[in-house]
Amino acid sequence: MKHMFQMVKEKxxxxxxLILILGVAFFIVTSYRNARMPVKEQIExxxxxxxxxxxxxxxxxxxxxxxxxxxxxxxxxxxxxxxxEISLASVYTQTGRYTKAEERLVEAEKLSRExxxxxxxxxxxxxxxxxxxxxxxxxxxxxNYYKEAVQWCNKLYGDNSAQGGAAYLRMSYIYLxxxxxxxxxxxAELAMKPNYSDHRRLFYINALVTLGDIxxxxxxxxxxxxxxxxxYKWYNTIFATDTKEGALIIGSIQExxxxxxxxxxxxxxx
Numbered sequence: 001m002k003h004m005f006q007m008v009k010e011k012x013x014x015x016x017x018l019i020l021i022l023g024v025a026f027f028i029v030t031s032y033r034n035a036r037m038p039v040k041e042q043i044e045x046x047x048x049x050x051x052x053x054x055x056x057x058x059x060x061x062x063x064x065x066x067x068x069x070x071x072x073x074x075x076x077x078x079x080x081x082x083x084x085e086i087s088l089a090s091v092y093t094q095t096g097r098y099t100k101a102e103e104r105l106v107e108a109e110k111l112s113r114e115x116x117x118x119x120x121x122x123x124x125x126x127x128x129x130x131x132x133x134x135x136x137x138x139x140x141x142x143x144n145y146y147k148e149a150v151q152w153c154n155k156l157y158g159d160n161s162a163q164g165g166a167a168y169l170r171m172s173y174i175y176l177x178x179x180x181x182x183x184x185x186x187x188a189e190l191a192m193k194p195n196y197s198d199h200r201r202l203f204y205i206n207a208l209v210t211l212g213d214i215x216x217x218x219x220x221x222x223x224x225x226x227x228x229x230x231x232y233k234w235y236n237t238i239f240a241t242d243t244k245e246g247a248l249i250i251g252s253i254q255e256x257x258x259x260x261x262x263x264x265x266x267x268x269x270x
Contacts, residue, residue: 039080078115123152225260
C-alpha cells in the first residue's frame with residue numbers, strides 16, 4: 001500500500017501539471033480580429049504548444065522571449081510581466097529548477113509590490129509560491145500561500161470561483177500527503193463546488209481522484225473505486241485521450257481503479 005501511494009504521488013505531479021501552470025490563463029481564445037493576441041493568451045499558446053508535449057526547453061525559450069519583448073514595450077506592462085514571471089516560476093518548479101523558480105517568484109513579487117498590483121494575477125502569484133514551498137516540503141508555508149490565494153480569489157471573482165477551486169485542490173494534495181485526511185476531504189469537496197467549464201473540468205476530476213485516494217488511505221476501497229470510476233467517466237467524456245498527457249492521466253486513473261479492485265478482493269469485497 002505504501003508503494004502504491006508513493007507511485008500515485010509521483011504520477012500526480014505530472015497529471016496536475018496543466019492545472020498548476022495553466023492557472024495563469026483563464027480562457028482559451030481561438031482567434032482575434034484586428035488585434036494582437038494579449039500576453040495572457042500568448043502564454044496559453046506557448047504552454048499548449050510546447051509544455052504539454054514535454055518540450056520544457058522550448059517552453060522556457062518562448063516564455064523568456066515573450067518576457068524580453070514585453071519589457072521592451074513602452075508603457076506600463078507590469079501586469080503582463082508578472083504573468084510571464086509566474087509562468088516561468090511554475091515551469092522551473094515543476095522541473096526541479098528551484099533556484100531559478102525562486103528568482104522568478106521574487107521578481108514577480110517585487111514588481112507586483114512596486115506597481116501596487118491588486119488584481120489578477122496576484123492570486124496566481126500566491127499559488128505559485130504555494131507550489132514552490134510544497135516542492136521544498138515547507139507544507140505550512142505552502143498552505144498559508146494557498147489560503148491567501150483563496151482570499152484573493154474570493155475578492156476578485158466571488159465565492160466558489162474556478163480560480164478558488166484550483167487553490168483548494170492544491171491544498172487537498174498537501175493535506176493528503178501529510179495524512180491530514182479530514183482537511184484533505186474538506187478541501188477536495190470545496191474544489192468540486194465551482195461550476196467549471198469543460199476546459200477547466202480537470203479541477204473537478206482531480207478532486208474526485210483525491211477523494212478516492214483519501215478513501216484508499218482510510219481502507220474504504222469500495223467508495224474509493226466509485227470515485228475513481230466517476231473520474232474516469234468524466235475524463236473520457238470531456239477530454240481527448242489521444243495525447244501524451246491524456247494517456248498518462250487516464251492511465252493513472254486506471255491504475256487506481258485496478259488497485260482499488262485488488263484491495264477489495266483481498267478484503268472480501270470491501
